[in-house]
Amino acid sequence: MSVARASFDFYAPGSSWLHRRDPRVKLGIVIGGSALALLWINIWLLLSVLLLVHLVLWLAGYPLANLWTVWRTIGPLLIVVILVWPLFDRSGTALVTLGPIEITGMALLRGTVTAARLAAVSFVFLLWIGTTSVRELVRGFVRLGLPDAWGMSLTIGLRFIPTFAGIFQTVTDAQKSRGLVLEGNFIERGRLMLPILVSSLVTALRASEQLAMTLESRAFGATKRRTVLRDIQMTAADWMTLIVGAAVVATLVYLSLWHGFGQSLTAPF
Amino acid sequence: MSQAESLVVVDGVSFSYDRQDGPIQTALDDVSLTIRRGELIGLVGQNGSGKSTLARHLNGLLLPDAGRVLVGDVDTRETEPGRLAGTVGYVFQNPDHALFLPTVREEIAYGLQFQALDESEAAARASTALAAFGLTQVADKHPASFGRGTRRLIVLAAAYAMAPALLVLDEPTGGLDYRLTSRLVETLRAYIAAGNSVVLISHDMQLVANTCDRVLALSDGRLIADGPPGRLFRDRDMLASTGLNVPDVARIAQALPETLVDPDTVAIDDFVEQFQRTVMKRELR
Ligand SMILES: Nc1ncnc2c1ncn2[C@@H]1O[C@H](COP(=O)(O)OP(=O)(O)OP(=O)(O)O)[C@@H](O)[C@H]1O
Ligand SMILES: [Mg+2]
Numbered sequence: 001m002s003v004a005r006a007s008f009d010f011y012a013p014g015s016s017w018l019h020r021r022d023p024r025v026k027l028g029i030v031i032g033g034s035a036l037a038l039l040w041i042n043i044w045l046l047l048s049v050l051l052l053v054h055l056v057l058w059l060a061g062y063p064l065a066n067l068w069t070v071w072r073t074i075g076p077l078l079i080v081v082i083l084v085w086p087l088f089d090r091s092g093t094a095l096v097t098l099g100p101i102e103i104t105g106m107a108l109l110r111g112t113v114t115a116a117r118l119a120a121v122s123f124v125f126l127l128w129i130g131t132t133s134v135r136e137l138v139r140g141f142v143r144l145g146l147p148d149a150w151g152m153s154l155t156i157g158l159r160f161i162p163t164f165a166g167i168f169q170t171v172t173d174a175q176k177s178r179g180l181v182l183e184g185n186f187i188e189r190g191r192l193m194l195p196i197l198v199s200s201l202v203t204a205l206r207a208s209e210q211l212a213m214t215l216e217s218r219a220f221g222a223t224k225r226r227t228v229l230r231d232i233q234m235t236a237a238d239w240m241t242l243i244v245g246a247a248v249v250a251t252l253v254y255l256s257l258w259h260g261f262g263q264s265l266t267a268p269f
Numbered sequence: 270m271s272q273a274e275s276l277v278v279v280d281g282v283s284f285s286y287d288r289q290d291g292p293i294q295t296a297l298d299d300v301s302l303t304i305r306r307g308e309l310i311g312l313v314g315q316n317g318s319g320k321s322t323l324a325r326h327l328n329g330l331l332l333p334d335a336g337r338v339l340v341g342d343v344d345t346r347e348t349e350p351g352r353l354a355g356t357v358g359y360v361f362q363n364p365d366h367a368l369f370l371p372t373v374r375e376e377i378a379y380g381l382q383f384q385a386l387d388e389s390e391a392a393a394r395a396s397t398a399l400a401a402f403g404l405t406q407v408a409d410k411h412p413a414s415f416g417r418g419t420r421r422l423i424v425l426a427a428a429y430a431m432a433p434a435l436l437v438l439d440e441p442t443g444g445l446d447y448r449l450t451s452r453l454v455e456t457l458r459a460y461i462a463a464g465n466s467v468v469l470i471s472h473d474m475q476l477v478a479n480t481c482d483r484v485l486a487l488s489d490g491r492l493i494a495d496g497p498p499g500r501l502f503r504d505r506d507m508l509a510s511t512g513l514n515v516p517d518v519a520r521i522a523q524a525l526p527e528t529l530v531d532p533d534t535v536a537i538d539d540f541v542e543q544f545q546r547t548v549m550k551r552e553l554r
Contacts, residue, residue: 167366173330173350174366177359178427179383181351195379198369202413206365 010070010129016060019131022238023140025245026128032249033124037117039253040262043109046116053123062130074122078115085111109265134158139232164204171199276435276466277304277327277357281336284322284490296322298490299336304435304468309461311481311498312470315512319490320470321362324437327468328357340435355384358433362440364420373423374399374408380431398430401456417444425453429460436460437468442476454480475516478502478535486511499533 013019018026037049057067085107092106129137134155142151175195176182182192255261284297296319304310304327314320325331326338329345338345340353361367370376377398381391399405402422407415412423421444428436436457442450457467457480471477477484477498484501486494488511494501502508502519522534530543 170361170363171366173325174361176330176350177328177354177361178367179351179354179380179431181349181383195369199366202368203363203365 010066010126011133012061012063012066012130013133014061014131016131018056018060018127020237021131021241022232022234023128023132023136024144024232024234025238025242026132027140027144028242029245030124030128032245033127034121036249036252036256037120037124039256040117041113041265042262043113043116043266045262046113046120049120050116050123053120053127056127057123057130060131062126066130067126070122070126074119078119081115081118082108082111085114113265136232143232163207164200167203167207168196168200171203172196175199274305274307275303276306276341278339279303279323279326279336280339282323282326282333282338283335284326284331284333286322296490297326297333300487300490300492301336302485302492302495304466306434306464306466307461308466308483309457309481310466310468311477311484312468312487313472313474313477313484313513314487318487318511320487321439322490323487324359324439324468324470327435327437328353328359330359351383354380354433355431356433357435357437358428358431359437360424360428360439360441362443364417364424367424367427368412368420371411372409373404373412376412376423377404377427377430380427384431394430394432398426401429401459402426403452418446418449421445422449422453429456433465435466435468437470439470440472441469442471442473450476474502474514475518475537478516478519479537486513497533498535499531502535503533 033049033053037046040046040049054067058064086103087101089107089110090102090104091110092104094102095105095108096103132140137158138146138151138155141154142148146154180192180195182189184192252261256263279300279302282297282300283295285295300319300323312320312323322331326333326345328340329338329348329350332346340348340356343353345353368376370379374395378391378395381394384391386394396405399408402425404419404422404426407419412420415423421441425438425441428438441453445453454476457469461467469477469481481498483496484494484498485492486501486507493507493511494504499519502515503523505515508515516535518537518540519535522530522540523532525532529547530540534540534543
């Protein structure tokens with residue numbers, strides 16, 4: 001099994017409590033959760049958020065393999081953040097000195113906190129996009145005021161991401177078959193990738209040209225008001241979640257801004 | 270056949286795609302075969318039978334889960350597809366996956382830059398390939414400006430220009446009309462005559478019957494037949510069970526008395542020739 005998956009879809013279908021929440025409520029959770037993660041700098045608090053989110057996703061039956069894929073995807077970025085941070089941050093006393101570079105414990109900690117924050121925000125987003133189908137996702141936006149045509153474009157755009165990833169993989173294979181070997185340094189590789197980008201774009205454009213014709217032939221854009229097959233509806237559980245969630249977030253924001261909650265790097269709250 | 274003539278050896282290869290949804294899909298199941306110099310091989314099978322997957326193993330784009338693929342004496346695991354491109358050329362099903370340069374000539378010369386050729390030789394090779402596929406007149410036009418048939422000819426010519434000892438063509442006749450198909454077949458025959466080999470993947474059984482001297486049939490990832498087309502197309506039960514159709518010529522040859530036409534006849538030219546020899550001669554007498 002030597003091929004990388006041609007595409008990866010974050011969404012995992014299911015019928016858990018989280019799956020059944022209205023997409024607008026989940027969007028609210030994302031906004032609240034991200035705000036807190038960005039407000040806090042306490043490493044323990046951020047790690048707790050990560051742990052909690054993982055627990056919720058696990059309870060919602062979200063595949064562990066997908067969680068692992070997300071970690072693998074953001075992992076390199078997190079490592080870069082931790083490693084690069086000390087180059088710009090000289091606060092504290094040096095642990096190691098490498099010529100002009102001083103690495104301080106404080107800088108390493110700050111880098112780690114930033115990485116934890118990035119990871120927390122990523123996984124908070126996963127609560128939403130991991131348990132919401134594209135259709136519901138877009139209906140959520142449309143009910144929040146996004147024009148129908150935009151909603152349709154968004155749906156198609158999101159649907160196209162896996163397709164485009166697939167095209168990119170195939171084109172890479174086609175160019176390798178023509179003798180392309182991706183090697184050398186970063187810049188060299190970038191130059192070698194150019195043919196792949198051009199062919200991918202051409203293939204994608206031809207595909208979207210087809211799509212545009214298909215849509216037109218199915219009378220997309222002919223009427224202003226569209227009928228919707230199955231619309232989303234806020235239930236009592238949705239309202240409860242929204243109200244409780246908003247109260248919790250508001251309290252935590254208040255504590256953080258006025259009472260210094262989560263504002264120390266390491267002190268346990 | 271001596272060992273020295275073998276070009277590619279597929280030895281007990283099994284392969285499954287890594288799927289996130291559903292059960293693991295076995296795309297190749299213990300496939301073994303040897304491709305020798307000077308062979309024009311047809312590769313047939315239903316949609317999803319594993320033809321493209323096998324083709325992608327021949328130049329190392331896919332690596333076997335079990336077994337091995339040897340190109341010359343190099344294991345595909347020990348090299349990269351790009352480095353095998355001079356030996357095994359592979360033309361994809363969709364020409365758009367390969368095209369990216371502003372002129373047909375540059376497109377055809379592209380692969381040659383990876384081979385250690387001097388400039389005049391590279392130019393000569395490109396011109397030969399352009400001529401072989403009837404593209405000389407349009408050499409300075411933009412590839413994207415052409416219809417699907419011509420775009421396909423361009424990628425075929427680009428692979429041909431690199432003069433690989435084995436040329437693997439995935440559905441090369443899609444979008445080609447009768448005239449262009451015949452021309453392609455002639456070009457391939459000349460290429461074989463020069464000691465190269467071709468693997469032709471196709472759903473067109475009559476085309477395979479007319480052109481190939483050996484046919485490989487895949488069904489659910491297993492190699493269920495490997496031999497001359499006459500033998501394959503006589504085994505009706507096997508064909509029916511794998512959903513492959515019998516070429517018209519084979520059907521007629523099998524229906525006629527053996528004294529008129531050899532029942533193993535599958536190619537149209539072959540049929541006409543025998544028919545002329547037996548029936549027409551009788552008529553003239
Ligand atoms: N990238 C992929 N990821 C997962 N499964 C795949 C992938 N490519 C092919 N398959 C599966 O592997 C099997 C063999 O596919 P393959 O493309 O080799 O068939 P094929 O004989 O070339 O078919 P066709 O005549 O339609 O081109 C099929 O069941 C197919 O669904
Ligand atoms: Mg195929």
